[in-house]
Amino acid sequence: MDKQKILIVDDSEMNRDLLVEILKNQYDIVEANNGAEAITILSQQRKDFSLLLLDIFMPEMDGFEVLTYINKYHWDDNLAVIMISADNSPSNIKRAYDLGAFDYISRPFDSTIVHRRISNTMLLYARQHYLEKIITQQFHEQEKNNKLMISILSHIVEFRNGESGLHILRVNAITNLLLKKLIQQTDQYVLSETDIALISTASSLHDIGKISISSSILNKPARLTDQEFEVIKTHPIIGAKMLQDLPTEQQESPLVSVAYEICRWHHERYDGSGYPDGLKGDEIPIAAQVVALADVYDALTTERCYKEAYSHNQALKMILRGECGAFNPILLQCLINISDMLETELKNVAKIQPTPQNIRNMIEKKNINGILDRNKDPLSYEKTLHLLYTDPLTGVYNRRYYDEHFVNQQDIENMVVIDIDNFKSINDSYGHYVGDCVIQKIAKTIVSCVRKIDTVIRYGGDEFIIIFCCIPSDLFKKRLKIIRTSVNMLEFDECPNICVSISMGGIYKTDNPIKLFKIADDFMYKDKK
CATH class of the missing domain: 3.40.50.2300 (Response regulator)
Known part of the structure; x- marks a missing residue:
């Protein structure tokens, strides 16, 4: 030995x-x-x-x-x-x-005292680590379940928000790196490893309030109006209120307590210029400060519906110059100190992106401690999966369903891409409530014009995809004409003056889905012109 x-x-x-x-x-x-x-x-x-x-x-x-x-x-x-x-x-x-x-x-x-002190220390230390290991295993098991449930919820928010499915994971990873560097750099914030894990997990819920914001605002490709931005600015309070309305025993959970701080204050800024409460300096909880910086860095370095992605170096310069608001100087130094490992770490995150299929597998393996046992509670199980794959506004399949079930297939059949014409002007003229009604009614009309074996997907914003399964070519063409005519004839009780039309591009072929989408999309834009 x-x-x-x-x-x-x-x-x-x-x-x-x-x-x-x-x-x-x-x-x-x-x-x-x-x-x-x-x-x-x-x-x-x-x-x-x-x-x-x-x-x-x-x-x-x-x-x-x-x-x-x-x-x-x-x-x-x-x-x-x-x-x-x-x-x-x-x-x-x-x-x-x-x-x-x-x-x-x-x-x-004294040799006897030295031997006894050392052996006692090692024995006590070994026992302490054994107990810590048991507690840590229990903590990590619970944390896995927490992360799974948070992942399910955050993916729903992400789809409505038009962001990459990696956003939650990336913010989580950046938060973790910043916190670990923070406790090395200063004793000002007393944070244990458990605290770091808790804050990193809770960061996944930072934008949960956006679930109540209209998708037409969240996914707007152009600059928001002042009025729209004021709507966006309500999401921290909404998210915090959602957590505040949980049962008392759940509110007392450390995870919920930290998530509340992050939800409400991750848009506050160190100089007091943020929202919703205008907190300043360390009035802002350190958890919210760290997640705010992680969120801004990720927003800059990833593509969004309204902007291209900035490079890592560009993003650092913009943050350090104060172009994204003021941040804690200690955290800015931490960001500089982890900058060399950031890109590598985020590349690794991309390799482990949790897809709905990953979550399905995790549910089947873990059954979330019996909460979602497929055999014991098939209804809850299917409801959970339904939430993952369904667009909350229209009820058709969402982009995640497309990414999981179709993108990685070698061949699929017959794809159609549909875009609502002049949808922006409808929103601008009549408001987002009417815009949502238009999207809902068009989605319902499309579904009524296809067969049960066909798949309708809201790809994003005002764009839809249809995948026709085993359909004869003449029927394929006929269905497209029926869809176009049915949409053109739609009337809206909310605004009788509205007339809508759609642009369509279809490809009748079996091929790689990425190729089919590109061809159908090109045809759709030609149709629009």
Whole structure:
């Protein structure tokens, strides 16, 4: 059996020799003659050591400085530290314990006491880590379920918001990186590993309030009017209110408490220029501050319906110049410090994007602790999947359903792309409520003109896709004419003066869905012209 390894740090060679003589038969010993050398050794192989015997008074870097460094970078999570010193003053002993030392051994050394203190420390440390491991496993199991439920909910919000399915994951990853760098950089914010995991998970709900905002505003490709922007600005309060309306026992959950802070205040700015409450500086909870910065960085570096993506370097410059509002200077420094790893980390996130199929698989494996057991509660199970795949405004399939069921197939049949003509002018002239009514009625009309085996998808905004399964060519053409005529004849009780029309492009062919979409889309734009 391999011996446990101990690092002895003392500037006195004689003291080190005494300890080596006492311990060499039971432990593997490594020596360092000052604190700086100890830090170098630990930075390369700290996981090899079970214990650190650390003198207080040393040149270059004393024991208290070493303890401070170990504590700052959380190396003591896996490494016990015993202080060794001839100075038994209460102030030094107290300071050592306050900085994370596990025990204190006085010189001159008594071999029996040294052995007993070290063996007791290692035994207690092992028991503590065993208990921590059990608790951590339970925490991670619960966190998996939390993340699954949050993922389901956040994907619904994302679809309405016209954002990439990666947005939630990317904000989560950036938040996690910023928080870990923050606790290394300053002691101003006391955050444990559990706190970091909790905030990162809760960040997934930062835009939950957008579920109540009209999709025509959320997905508007042009600049928002002042009135529309005021509507958008209501989503933090709406999201916070949704969490506030949960049952009392759920509101008291740490996850919900942190999610409330993030929902309500992730658009506040450090100089007080944000919304909805105009909070300033550290009046803004640190969880909301971090998620705000992560959200802005991701918004800049990803494509949205109203903008192209900026490069990583462009985004950093814009944030640091204050073009996206004022942020905590410490967090800005953290962003600079993690910038080298950001792009790599976000590329890895892209590889693990949770699709509805991933979520379906997770549900089937885990059954969410029995909450969504397919056999015990098939109705709830199907309702959950229905939420994932259904556009909430029109009731037809959504973009995620298309991405999961069709995009990765080798071949599909007969695709049609439909776009509502002059839809923007309808919104501008009659308002978004009427615009929503128009989209709903057109979707219902399209569904009435196709067969049950065909698939109608709201691709985004005012654009739809139809995939016709096993349809004869003459019937394919006939269906398109019926759809166009039926939509042209629509009347709207809300606004009798409205006349609508659609542009259509169809391809009768079996091929890769990406190729079919491009051809059908090109035909649709020709039809529009």
